[in-house]
Amino acid sequence: MNTVLITGATGFLGGAVAVNLLKKSDHYRLLLLVRANSQAAGLERIKENLLKFGVEAGQLNRLTHENILIGDLAEPERFIDDARLTKVTHVLNCAAVASFGANPLIWKVNVEGTFAFASRMARVKGLKRFVHVGTAMSCAPEANSLVVESELNTLREQHVVEYTWSKATVERMMSEMLPNLPLVIARPSIVVGHSDCGCAPSPSIFWVFRMVLTLGKFMCELNDRIDVVPVDYCADALELLLTAPNVEKTIIHISAGENSSVTFAEIDQAMAQASGHVAVAETYQKVNYRELAASRSSFSSLFGPCNERILLRAMNLYGHFSKLNVVFSNEKLLELGMPPSSKFTDYLHHCVASTRNATIAELMEVDFK
Numbered sequence: 001m002n003t004v005l006i007t008g009a010t011g012f013l014g015g016a017v018a019v020n021l022l023k024k025s026d027h028y029r030l031l032l033l034v035r036a037n038s039q040a041a042g043l044e045r046i047k048e049n050l051l052k053f054g055v056e057a058g059q060l061n062r063l064t065h066e067n068i069l070i071g072d073l074a075e076p077e078r079f080i081d082d083a084r085l086t087k088v089t090h091v092l093n094c095a096a097v098a099s100f101g102a103n104p105l106i107w108k109v110n111v112e113g114t115f116a117f118a119s120r121m122a123r124v125k126g127l128k129r130f131v132h133v134g135t136a137m138s139c140a141p142e143a144n145s146l147v148v149e150s151e152l153n154t155l156r157e158q159h160v161v162e163y164t165w166s167k168a169t170v171e172r173m174m175s176e177m178l179p180n181l182p183l184v185i186a187r188p189s190i191v192v193g194h195s196d197c198g199c200a201p202s203p204s205i206f207w208v209f210r211m212v213l214t215l216g217k218f219m220c221e222l223n224d225r226i227d228v229v230p231v232d233y234c235a236d237a238l239e240l241l242l243t244a245p246n247v248e249k250t251i252i253h254i255s256a257g258e259n260s261s262v263t264f265a266e267i268d269q270a271m272a273q274a275s276g277h278v279a280v281a282e283t284y285q286k287v288n289y290r291e292l293a294a295s296r297s298s299f300s301s302l303f304g305p306c307n308e309r310i311l312l313r314a315m316n317l318y319g320h321f322s323k324l325n326v327v328f329s330n331e332k333l334l335e336l337g338m339p340p341s342s343k344f345t346d347y348l349h350h351c352v353a354s355t356r357n358a359t360i361a362e363l364m365e366v367d368f369k
Contacts (some may be wrong), residue, residue, distance in 0.1 A: 001027065001028070001029050001218075002027065002029065002078055002090055002128075002305065002307065002329075003028075003029045003031060003087050003090070003093070004021060004029070004030055004031070004088070004089070004090045004091070004092060004242065005031045005032075005069070005085070005087050005088045005091045005121075006018055006031070006091075006094065007033040007073065007091075007092070007094055008023075008033075008091045008093070008094030008095035008115070008133075008203070009032040009033070009034065009046055009050075009051070010034055010035070010046060010049045011050070011094060011095070011098075011202075012191070012202040012204055012231055013094050013133060013191060013231055013234060013235065014092070014094030014095065014274045015049045015050055015052070015053060015096065015137060015237060016053060016194070016201065016231045016232055016234065016235035017092055017235040017238050018030065018046070018155050019050055019053045019055055019235070020048060020235050020236065020239050021239065022055070022059055022060075023059060024062065025062050029309045030063070030067050031067060031068075031084055031088060032063075032067055032068055032069065033048055033069045033071050033073075033079070033095065034068055034069065034070060034071070035070075035071070035072055035086070036068075037070075038070070039065040039068040039070060040065065042068040042070055043064070043065055043067070043068050043295055045061060045232060046063060046067075046068070046161050047060050049201075052197070052200050052201040052202075053197060053200075054162050054193065054196070054200075057194070058108070059223075059253040060086075069082060069084065072113075073095050073096075073109045073113035073114055073117060074105055074109050074113050074153065075113070076113045076116040076117045076300075077116070078175075079116065085120065085124060086124055086125075086126075088121065088127060089126055089127060089128050089129075090128055090129045090130075090243070091121055091125075091127065091129045091130045092133070092238060092242060093114065093131065093132045093338055094133045094238075095114075095134060096109060096110050096114070096133070096163075096166075096167070097109045098163060098204075098367075099163060099368060101365065102162070104172070106162050106163055106166050107162070107166055108165035110167060110170060110194055111169050111170045111173070112164070114132075114170050115170055115173050115174065115177075118130065118132070118174050118178055118181055118183075119178060119202075121181065122180045122181040123177045123180075125297050127181075127182060128182060129182050129184060129241075129242055129243070130181050130183050130184070130225065131181075131184045131186055131242055132171065132174065132183060132184070132185050132186065132224065132242050133185045133186050133188065133238065134146050134167045134168075134171055134185055134186065134243070135163045135167050135187055135188060136187040136188060136189045136253055136255060136328045137167075137321070138154070138164050138165075138167040138168040138171060138187065139154060139160055139168070139187075140154045140158035140164070140168075140195065140328045141324060142325075142326075143323070143324045143325055143326065144326070145326055146258065146327050146328075146329055147253075147326050147327065147329060148329045148331075149187070149250075149251040149252060149253055149329070151178075151303070152172035152175055152251075153172075153225070154168050154205060155328075158320070160320050161317060161347055164207070168348055171185050175197070175249070176211065178201050182248050183311050184247050184249075185250070185251045185252070186237070186238055186254055187251060187252065187253050187254065188229065188234050188251055188253075188255070189227040189228065189229055189253065189254065189255035189256060189328045190227060190228045190229070190230050191204070191205070191228075191229055191230070191234050192204070192209075192229075192231075192233050192344060192351070192352040193206055193230055193231065193344075193347060193350065194232050195233065195342055195346070195347040195348070195350070196230050196232070196347075196348030196350065197229040197350065197353070197354070198347070198349075198351040198353055198354030199220070199350075199351045199355045199363075201231060202231075203354075203355055203358065203364075203366060204366050204367055206351050206355065206363065207363035207364045207367075208314070208318045209267055209271065210271075210355070210360055211314075211328070211360050211364075212264070212322070213267075213268055213271055213280055214302050215283075215295070215302065216280045216283055216284055216285065216330060217284060217285040217286070217287045217291075217292070217294075217319070218287065218292070218315075218322060219286065219287065219288060219292070219315075219322060219323045220263040220265065220286065220323040220325070221264070221286055221323075221325075222264045222268065222281060222320040223264070223265055224262060224263065224264055224322065224323065224325040225261045225262065225325055225326075225327055226262065226263075226264065226267075226322065226344075227256045227257070227261045227326065227327050227328050228256060228261070228262065228344040229232050229254060229256050229260075229341045229344075230341070230347055232340065232346075233254075233341045234254050237254040237333060237338050237349075238254070240337070240338055241336075242338060243259070244336050245337070246339075250332070252332045252333055252336075252344070253328045253329060253330055253332065253333060253362075254330075254333060255310075255327070255328035255329070255330045255341070256328075256330065256340075256341045256344070257327060257328065257329060257330030257334075257340065257341075258327055258328075258329075258341070260328045260340050260341045260342065260343050262344050262345050264322070264342075265281060266345050267344065267345060267348065268280055268281055269281070270348045270349070271343075271348060271352065272344040273349070274348055274349035274351075274352035274353070275352050275356075288294065289296055289315065289316050289345070290317055291316075292312070293312055296308050296311075296312060302363055303359060304359040304360070305359075305361060306359075306360070306361035307361070310364075310368055311361070311364075314364060314367075314368065
């Protein structure tokens with residue numbers, strides 16, 4: 001039986017993959033890296049997260065203390081000597097500080113800790129696959145393009161945030177410095193919601209679309225496209241990459257691609273239909289950041305109590321990404337037998353329903369922690 005070590009199982013994407021593999025416990029033995037003071041506390045954290053994905057109690061009860069590896073990528077030296085690591089056959093590394101804020105742990109976890117962990121796993125004789133989850137944005141894509149999987153050669157000045165630079169850096173370090181690591185780099189595009197559970201597992205990034213349409217103006221055109229996939233599709237793709245043949249030393253997008261990406265105009269229509277509000281298409285304005293900042297006095301009335309400084313920072317960052325108008329090629333993934341992703345607009349109504357009673361300020365906390 002394969003033993004799969006998952007890091008980040010208390011998070012959004014790692015939790016979704018853990019749910020998948022938990023349902024197939026006859027084929028996989030799970031070892032889950034968790035930040036906690038004890039295995040009992042770690043098990044509770046895992047169960048609390050997986051419940052957000054609608055997992056049945058009977059499936060959750062398959063997890064025991066033996067499935068829990070206490071540790072933190074900020075301090076890898078505390079767990080990398082655990083004897084259970086020698087029996088791991090597959091690694092799915094989802095753990096990261098995925099903040100677009102100025103979190104001081106970004107480099108320590110995403111680069112230093114991740115590389116130390118990967119170095120340790122490269123010495124495990126029975127390791128068959130190490131799937132590292134990066135981000136499609138780590139390639140610093142050019143605007144208005146169909147982006148194919150690129151080499152690891154970006155520069156710091158090409159990155160808007162430290163998060164994407166940290167991801168690009170550790171990808172290059174592992175590829176160049178760990179030749180024995182059976183590495184596959186998975187680069188998801190923009191992961192928003194769950195195709196059945198909406199934003200119940202996490203509201204990450206969905207609030208941006210609500211914010212834009214509430215404002216009725218932003219830094220992109222309504223006919224610009226955006227590449228969004230649901231977390232369950234991403235989890236299915238990562239499960240495939242754990243065992244797919246002939247993918248080692250490969251970079252693979254997990255993306256909507258040309259056929260399943262959508263325009264902001266389509267999102268506007270779907271959001272209006274799901275929420276019962278009027279679409280903003282006829283009154284929408286494309287503006288620059290300075291014009292957005294000039295409207296800060298209206299933020300409280302539009303969004304409720306909020307930190308204007310953080311909201312403006314969010315508008316600046318996500319405004320930059322929104323106007324890129326890029327789509328990430330999914331040809332490599334489809335060639336492996338993965339079906340196309342559903343469109344964001346196909347399941348957006350679930351996202352609306354699951355966030356109806358939350359303010360934008362509350363929803364955005366997950367991305368600016």
